[in-house]
Amino acid sequence: GAVVSQHPSWVICKSGTSVKIECRSLDFQATTMFWYRQFPKQSLMLMATSNEGSKATYEQGVEKDKFLINHASLTLSTLTVTSAHPEDSSFYICSAPRLGGADTQYFGPGTRLTVL
Amino acid sequence: QKEVEQNSGPLSVPEGAIASLNCTYSDRGSQSFFWYRQYSGKSPELIMFIYSNGDKEDGRFTAQLNKASQYVSLLIRDSQPSDSATYLCAVNPHQFYFGTGTSLTVIP
DSSP states (O other): OOSEEEEOSEEEEOTTOOEEEEEEESSSOOSEEEEEEEOTTSOOEEEEEEETTSOOEEOTTOOTTTEEEEEEETTEEEEEEOSOOGGGOEEEEEEEEETTSSOEEEEOOOEEEEEO | OOOEEEOOOOEEEETTSOEEEEEEESOTTOOEEEEEEEOTTSOOEEEEEEOSSEEEEETTEEEEEETTTTEEEEEESSOOGGGOEEEEEEEESSSOEEOOOEEEEEEO
């Protein structure tokens, strides 16, 4: 079964509004989670690393003030897209490593964001 | 982003054939290598991982790693139409960097 969940699975919002996406590890604790963005027919692009108890680490070119990340607990990270614009429309996917195994990333099912 | 390159495809193979997917990476410090499958509109799902040079087999899938050449590949034997998807190669020293993916179509 799924080990990482995301909510919502899809969202449509008006330009200028903010959207929060939740990522939860279901049966394990994740001190680190990763947020990716994927545009149509393109690969996953790592946006930021979410760290429980400390600030997120953003990849080059990703605006930290626009994409707010909060790792509220060992099982929850949230990504807030602030003042969303149509160019932010994308597929947002989180992942979490499940330690003690193969250092494998488990991906959430993704959130489809459409900004009108 | 670290550089991970894949043959972009699209790759088409007939049902029952062997599909070969290739990936090269630039960071010699990379320690673990992963192959994911992604269906359209879905998030990636892990197929297999490999750490050591050589071959690793899991059912119809075989991953091959050559660290000296910085090359990792995925072979799919007896390809099925359900294997039609985009295959992503990922390398991990500390984070995950993905290749652009290879689109595979298995023709019935």
